[in-house]
Amino acid sequence: MLRRTFVRTGTLVTAAAFAGSLWQEAARATAPRGAGPYGSLGPPGADGVALPPGFTGRIVARTGRRVGGVLWHPAPDGGACFPDGDGWIYVSNSEIPLFGGASAIRFGPGGTVRGGYRILSGTNLNCAGGRTPWNTWLSCEEILRGRVFECDPYGSRAAMPRLAMGRFRHEAAACDPDRQVVYLTEDEPDGCFYRFVPSHWGDLTAGRLEVLCASSGTGAVTWRRVPDPGASPEATRHQVGDARHFAGGEGCHYAEGVCFFTTKGDNRVWAYDAENESLEVVYDADSPLTGVDNITGTPSGDLYIAEDGGNMEINLITADRVVTPFLRVTGHARSEITGPAFSPDGSRLYFSSQRGARGDAAGTDGVTYEITGPFRH
Template sequence: MDSKRRTLMLASGGAVASAFLGLERLWAANATGGLAAMDFGALRTDPGGILDLPAGFSYRVIARAGDEMSDGLLVPGMADGMAAFADPSGHVRLVCNHELDPGRTGQSGGPFGKSHHRFEAIHRERAYDAGGAEPACGGTTTLLYNPRSGVTERQWLSLTGTERNCAGGPTPWGSWLSCEESTAVVDDRHAKDHGYVFEVPSSVDELVAAVPLKAMGRFNHEAAAVAPRSGVVYLSEDRPDGLLYRFVPAQRGQLAAGGRLQALALQDRHGADTRNWSSSPHPFPAGVTHAAYWIDLDDVTSPDDSLRQRGHADGAALFARGEGLWWGNDALYFACTSGGARQAGQVFRYRPSPHEGTSRERQAPGHIELFVESNDPHALANCDNLTVAPWGDLLLCEDTDGHCGLVGVRPDGSLYRFADNPYNGSELAGACFAPDGQTLFVNQQATGLTLAISGPFPGH
């Protein structure tokens, strides 16, 4: 790892408000020295053959692809990004993406069963795309988890008719933004174009009407993160030559009311290449901050999927497969899965302007820096989803060949393995904490399992 990585400076009040009610006090305690850096120790072999964890930690399987849900549909496969929200009962509502193409059936498939015979049980008009011969099977499920009993009490389909819902992000007003990693167009399998963001309120107990937020752009979306104070939404793009986008809403918290879509650029480098590949014209060292500005984009529904090329031509910076995004500690963290000289992954940090999204931000611009670049795939390989832990560390989900795990990044930049899956090669996805910080949820995608991990987390 690069020895020049700068220390993560923790600050109180950096929580995503609705998704992490209660975590503010833990971040604040860490910022004032209330929580020390944690060494979880060596991982223990799991006799169940699912996930290795440090001593004192255990998991429960709380959802399994193919099982019947409360609404009579099946738990879809390919669980990916997710977030946890507080329920007034003290339970946790977990909204989870499912990265599915049309036509998925079977245990690792969609919610409608073989021949999609259960599709007729839903309100068809609430599906975004009922498809051609087969419905689009991507979307989200929501489950109600009882942390006291460790039992999932209900689970239901909450968004459907979308495609390859990979990641997304929670909002401060209590919803989940589900992002399509697709730019499919109308053909014999699709009745509508895809590549949009959809909003799913966490409080709704049934399938919501799928409304594409077209002003947020049509591209190969990956994740979303909202800055609580400004309401600005940041968006990543899973392309080798992707951009980092932001959406400045016309009305804070009312994303369907429209707004401006922009791409990040660096004041000191027109069209900067941050990837550090051998083909990159200039090195992009870790620990060096760069003043940013944002380029307005037009024709954001982009029928030809050209947003990134047009943005880069205007000066926007390139990123290597932007994936996980998470807001915490008054900053945005995002992962680039294939960035770095070894193409083993990078993590960037963006600190916004105090006037983010307004005409005054040029006076005090936001700044971006490369925080982590992996030069050792054994230590960190191809980080994907990520979250900010209650004690201030980052937790990164690996998506690579071989063993995939959860890798922690301490405030000093050092790494540790919190979990490992040496059993089936499945990536881990969707890591997020319950609002009280006492349960960590994660998906084991290929096996169709959602796990709830408990143990001696800092501040427990």
């Protein structure tokens, strides 16, 4: 059973705990900075990233420079990793108007770059997205009546729009293979939280779009079908009267029966318990995590949450409720951290500084990083 958990500034107040391997046996505890499982951050390295002891970083791509044969895109945003024989692939969106799309870097053993290529072109403000269990990438357009594109990270098949998943300001997607649905966030000040129920799992061309409905902020919820996913003329978030609205939906991540998602307008991390159809707040504070955005996780139950602004950190929320910085990018005050994703073996974390040190709105100074170290699995 999912039971209520709140984090307050400086103190983690836990009424009880989530069931399952992710969130168990929590008790009242403080959450000071640097109190996480990896220790305090050290001084920034040559790449400008401050890390805990035992971790190292490197820059793998820069906007406007070639990496593995592809010119790396501006404003790198949401990302994911995919297995590739004895190596892996990191996919990254481009959040720019009209020419957004997504690119991929292919890595070999030891992290050597084997190649780079485009997997999606000619789309608009591709923000976040999500990985599917059948190893495709869902790239989401963050525009009015935006679309979801299903992309082949291996570069063999053309990307396809999945219009049945709705036309709205899409942010992120997270697949729930247990219930065979895809959760979707909406980046609007009064955005909704959706799930797409495909007619056949593994095929997203047809299905039913539903919106989460609730009478209060947390607790039991229901789902109702969105009458017109095409949003013409009425926006999807306005079609169901008792839909629950959220202050700017951002990243989402599914694991062990729980879909975690973030809302930037109130700086919260939420948890939807899919088994019991209940909604709770995991984090609601001003420090140490601020500017909540993209989110990912590990099998150990650790959540990694990127900051949009703030002090340019990826913060960790552990299964025992410790909230602490994991890394900090220095000298990029006008940027945001995007696209955190782990390699398939969990030994490497990829992410980007979308606007880099220059911080220009066009994202022409984007930087993509790789962090290696003793991550908890």
